[in-house]
Amino acid sequence: NNFYYPYSPGSARGHLREYCVILVAIYLICSILDAAYATIIHNAEERMASRTRRKVFHNLLRQEVEFFDGKKPEELVESIQNDVALLQKTLGDHMIHGLHCILTVLMCIFIMFMISWKITLVVLSLVPICMLVGKIQKFYARRLGKERAEAMATSMELVEETLSSLRIVRSLAAESRQLEKFKEMAADIYDLSLQTGLVDATSKSSATLMIQLAVVLSLYVSGLAVLSRQVEVGYLVTYAGVTILAISSIAQLSPLLRQITKALRASERVFHLLDRSPKFGG
Incomplete structure (x- = not known):
């Protein structure tokens, strides 16, 4: 039995309390950092979306009248509203969440190699x-x-x-x-x-x-x-948990890639409106 847990029952209780206190402290710190992260990301997203919409609308007002003859107002409104919102969500939540998933997978693979x-x-x-x-x-x-x-x-x-x-x-x-x-x-x-x-x-x-x-x-x-x-049984249980975490992170990457693909198409429409120069007859 010492191979699986090389501590006496008395010291084991002390180790258990110590580990639980450490876990509670880690979870509290993570909760505070997560709230701060969400607040910062939300403010950055809203600031970016507001500036982009203002610039798109300003550039549309500079265009010649003939430009609006071939464009429906609903399409332009959709680009200002929905396309910018999709860019806002992708550049904020989706990109950072995708980076988090990639780092999680790499860290899990590193831990798996360390165990066995x-x-x-x-x-x-x-x-x-x-x-x-x-x-x-x-x-x-x-x-x-x-x-x-x-x-x-x-x-x-x-x-x-x-x-x-x-x-x-x-x-x-x-x-x-x-x-x-x-x-x-x-x-x-x-x-x-x-x-x-x-x-x-x-x-x-x-x-x-x-x-x-x-x-x-x-x-x-x-x-x-x-x-x-x-390998000890405890390490094997840890290995299984890390493997499940890696698989879960990989599974989340597929829908994120689809969202990023949609955002790329939306960015083309938004940047087309941003970069277009007015063409006046002359």
């Missing part, structure tokens, strides 16, 4: 395999979805052409021929839908299976490390 570099190498070696399987499945699912959408559009074009020129179709007695064409297209759409459903179903099940196999392999390697007394 062997287990960490096994865990990290499984990540590219899981990503490769996911990429392959997404590629086929995207291709089948595109083919199905194109087939559906072609069939709807046939329906539209047939109904719009129904007099000509009936005069040529071509109803049966058009119906046969539509049946063939509908059969192709059905086959593509079945293939798409099969790929989606196997993608979800195979992704779950890959994660479960990775967990089993990690548990096996971790068990061997504990049995050979290379």
Whole structure:
């Protein structure tokens, strides 16, 4: 038992109280710093948004009248309101939160290597395999979805052409021929839908299976490390918690990247209005 906790029961209680007091102090400091951080970020966001809206509106007032003939007022108002708000949110919360997630992942990986570099190498070696399987499945699912959408559009074009020129179709007695064409297209759409459903179903099940196999392999390697007394059980529990924290941080990066992509498109529209020079006839 001394291998797992090398203290006597009496001193263990003292260590427990000491650690709890330290944790409470750390949590209080973190809470104060978090409140100060949120206040500073909010003020900076609002200041940036206010200045940007003033500059955009000022530059719009300088433009020639012909510029507004090709622009709807609603589009300009949307750029001043929504696009600037999206930039404000992205440059404030999203960028800093993304940086926080990246630093958390790097710190977690460092701690994992400090606890056991062997287990960490096994865990990290499984990540590219899981990503490769996911990429392959997404590629086929995207291709089948595109083919199905194109087939559906072609069939709807046939329906539209047939109904719009129904007099000509009936005069040529071509109803049966058009119906046969539509049946063939509908059969192709059905086959593509079945293939798409099969790929989606196997993608979800195979992704779950890959994660479960990775967990089993990690548990096996971790068990061997504990049995050979290379890692203590307490450190292994810490390792599992750090791994979960790293996975959670990585999962938060994907929606953040989507928000940043939207913000980049919004920034193009905002900077177009900011940088545009008036063109007066001469």
